[in-house]
Amino acid sequence: MLSTTVLQRFWACNQKHQQLWLLPCSDISPALHPVVGNKALYMNSWRARLILVFTRPTKMSGFCKLQGFCFSLMPHALDGQHALIAGGSGEMGFYSARALVDVGCRVSLLARGSEGLTTAATRLINEVDGDVQTVTADLTHPATIRRAVDHAIDGFGKLDIVVYALRDDVYGAYDQLDPARVQMSMNNLLIGAGNLMAATLPAMQAAGHGHVVFVLGQDAMRGRPLSTANCMILHGLVGMMRALAREVAESGVVVNAISAGLLDTDRLAVEIDQIVAHTRRDRSAVRADLAAGNPQRRLIAPTEVGEVLQWLTDPGNRAVTGQVISVDGGELS
Structure with a gap:
């Protein structure tokens, strides 16, 4: 699943510095790491390490070609606790x-x-x-x-x-x-x-x-x-x-x-539904009111x-x- 997700993502290369950047994936949220030349790019989640190997980008397209990848397990520090x-x-x-x-x-x-x-x-x-x-x-x-x-x-x-x-x-x-x-x-x-x-x-x-x-x-x-x-x-x-x-x-x-x-849980969603049913207010407005006390304006x-x-x-x-x-x-x- 992890490798499929990654391989479906868009990979771009900075032609000037010949650095490869991974656009972050929502499910694993890795840090962005530049890779120079024909080297491996490491992506870590708690259970796995995906190693992707790319060629140097071509002058014409500025893109790299994926040569191969391997997948290995990496236990988290809490594994087995x-x-x-x-x-x-x-x-x-x-x-x-x-x-x-x-x-x-x-x-x-x-x-x-x-x-x-x-x-x-x-x-x-x-x-x-x-x-x-x-x-x-x-x-x-x-x-x-x-x-x-x-x-x-x-x-x-x-x-x-x-x-x-x-x-x-x-x-x-x-x-x-x-x-x-x-x-x-x-x-x-x-x-x-x-x-x-x-x-x-x-x-x-x-x-x-x-x-x-x-x-x-x-x-x-x-x-x-x-x-x-x-x-x-x-x-x-x-x-x-x-x-x-x-x-x-x-x-x-x-x-x-x-x-x-x-x-932002299932229980809160039920409570919001109840408020909407009783007040006939817009659901998004109710959520906004509930989040108003948070400086980030969110749940x-x-x-x-x-x-x-x-x-x-x-x-x-x-x-x-x-x-x-x-x-x-x-x-x-």
């Missing part, structure tokens, strides 16, 4: 898992119920064709977490990465919140995160390496009307992340968080969050810890 995704049946959990499967990770999706997990796992296997398994646990009950973690390890080996991507939003005026509902969200998110860390971090510390990433919304980094409960809980998760990062730093385990802006692609997740969990990342990385087009800058 085992990642546990808490909240694996949710939208952000799915996109987190997809980003890691895409670079060769073996992924265990964790959630309370099995129905959404099966759907997410099937979709991942169909889209990326990676190693995916599912485990279930109620994060408010430590015993079920330990069983789920043991099951995940039995399937894919020791844990290298833990991603916490749960969502349990609570919105409403501060003086009209249902205390029971707020308490439930705190148990699910805050207490649940603490239980998950207690079940997974000790083994990482003993191994001397590991990466933990909390994938959160912008309420983790700001305050806004009608989000008192959400802000309280997500700010608590950020505090937990920073404390954990300091506590396990000496062991070689790094802990970080991502604060994601408004994501964030889930793949952009995934790329930051790949970077944060790369084995080479050992110094960046205790940080919240905002992926929001500068909205919180």
Whole structure:
């Protein structure tokens, strides 16, 4: 697929300097590299290296002739790593898992119920064709977490990465919140995160390496009307992340968080459809309004969050810890 895509692209040559330039391909986005004379041009994706060999351009046409190519596999640094995704049946959990499967990770999706997990796992296997398994646990009950973690390890080996991507939003005026509902969200998110860390971090510390990433919304980094409960809980998760990062730093385990802006996802598309149906406004105008808070005037692609997740969990990342990385087009800058 990669070689077919590349060979269908337009290749041009700068006749004066006899340099060949590759026009970027949307699916692999390589850097542009000049090649002088009869040399090879390297294109790298995470799984593959395509080497194209060209002749020197002719004076008449200024174009090169493709002599041949070869294709070889190149493993990514994360290839073979085992990642546990808490909240694996949710939208952000799915996109987190997809980003890691895409670079060769073996992924265990964790959630309370099995129905959404099966759907997410099937979709991942169909889209990326990676190693995916599912485990279930109620994060408010430590015993079920330990069983789920043991099951995940039995399937894919020791844990290298833990991603916490749960969502349990609570919105409403501060003086009209249902205390029971707020308490439930705190148990699910805050207490649940603490239980998950207690079940997974000790083994990482003993191994001397590991990466933990909390994938959160912008309420983790700001305050806004009608989000008192959400802000309280997500700010608590950020505090937990920073404390954990300091506590396990000496062991070689790094802990970080991502604060994601408004994501251009299937769920948002449904919400836009609902707004259009109720207001009869133009769909593009609704999208523009939603993106207005972003200085780049756009929504964030889930793949952009995934790329930051790949970077944060790369084995080479050992110094960046205790940080919240905002992926929001500068909205919180």
